[in-house]
Amino acid sequence: MSLIDEIKENKIVAVIRKANEENIVPILEALAKGGVTSVEITAETPNVTRIIETAVKHIGDQVNIGAGTVLDPETARQVIMAGATFIVSPTLNLETMTLTNRYGVLNIPGVLTPTEIQTAYEHGAQMVKVFPANAFGPNYVKNILGPLPHVQAMVTGGITLDNMNEYLSKGCKAVGIGSNLVNATSLNSEDDYKQLTERAKQYVAKVTEL
Numbered sequence: 001m002s003l004i005d006e007i008k009e010n011k012i013v014a015v016i017r018k019a020n021e022e023n024i025v026p027i028l029e030a031l032a033k034g035g036v037t038s039v040e041i042t043a044e045t046p047n048v049t050r051i052i053e054t055a056v057k058h059i060g061d062q063v064n065i066g067a068g069t070v071l072d073p074e075t076a077r078q079v080i081m082a083g084a085t086f087i088v089s090p091t092l093n094l095e096t097m098t099l100t101n102r103y104g105v106l107n108i109p110g111v112l113t114p115t116e117i118q119t120a121y122e123h124g125a126q127m128v129k130v131f132p133a134n135a136f137g138p139n140y141v142k143n144i145l146g147p148l149p150h151v152q153a154m155v156t157g158g159i160t161l162d163n164m165n166e167y168l169s170k171g172c173k174a175v176g177i178g179s180n181l182v183n184a185t186s187l188n189s190e191d192d193y194k195q196l197t198e199r200a201k202q203y204v205a206k207v208t209e210l
Contacts, residue, residue: 003064003086003106004126004152007038008173011207013088013154014039014200015068015178018185024051025058027184030193032062034200040068040088040176043075049082056083066106068176073099080105088156088176090131092116097123108154112136114144117151127152129176133167134158142170161202165210177203 007013014036019027028039041052048067055065066086067079073095076087086106089096093109100107101124110131111117120128130141133155145151155167156176164175181199186192 006064007086007127007154008152010036010038010204011168011174012036012038012203013066013174013176014182015042015156015176016040016182016184017042017178018045019051020045020184021047021051021054023184023187024055026193027182027187027196028055028059028063028065030196031182031200032059034197035204036181036200037062038064038066040066040086041084042069043067043071043079044069049078052079052082052084070096072096076100076105076107077103088129090129092120094119094123097125110156114148117144117148117153121150127154127173129153130155130172132157138163138166138170141167141172145171161206164203165206168207168210 014031016039064085066088067084068088070076070087070089076096076099080103087100088108090110092111097107108127108129109120109125111120111128117128130153134157153172154174154176155172159175159177160180167175
């Protein structure tokens with residue numbers, strides 16, 4: 001199964017901010033135990049390349065490890081070299097898309113308007129990230145997908161256990177979930193990681209209700 005098909009099947013991408021080399025593997029292990037197997041480690045995190053390298057080395061066979069908040073081609077290349085298997089951005093940067101296409105790496109650029117979405121597809125995007133989704137809500141997703149039925153959309157921004165399925169029911173293929181699922185700085189004990197696994201299980205179970 002291709003990476004994009006895995007993301008579409010599992011529907012959940014965990015967005016991990018402020019992780020470090022010490023806690024990234026326990027975080028990913030906890031998520032994987034809960035059934036969440038695609039993650040993006042945000043690129044503004046200090047030492048992000050080493051964190052990605054550590055994650056890929058120790059759990060890359062169980063989790064699809066991507067990089068998020070990638071703003072430019074230079075950063076994209078660094079995280080790809082570190083082992084990131086997909087790239088997610090909050091904006092549409094065509095130079096970044098050119099680079100990821102060259103390396104054959106899945107790029108999910110951030111878009112909002114129909115023009116941005118179509119521009120991303122014309123430059124090779126297989127999936128786009130509608131962001132910030134919570135500024136417009138689930139019906140916005142439905143409205144833009146009407147004239148753009150070819151679009152494979154992930155939504156990010158304010159996604160919670162309560163509203164996730166409403167977005168998915170409007171036609172988006174996946175959701176990106178940040179601090180409502182993973183708050184890296186608050187994970188300090190074995191019990192914290194167990195609770196993270198339980199939260200992941202709740203999200204996965206919610207998706208199966210569709």
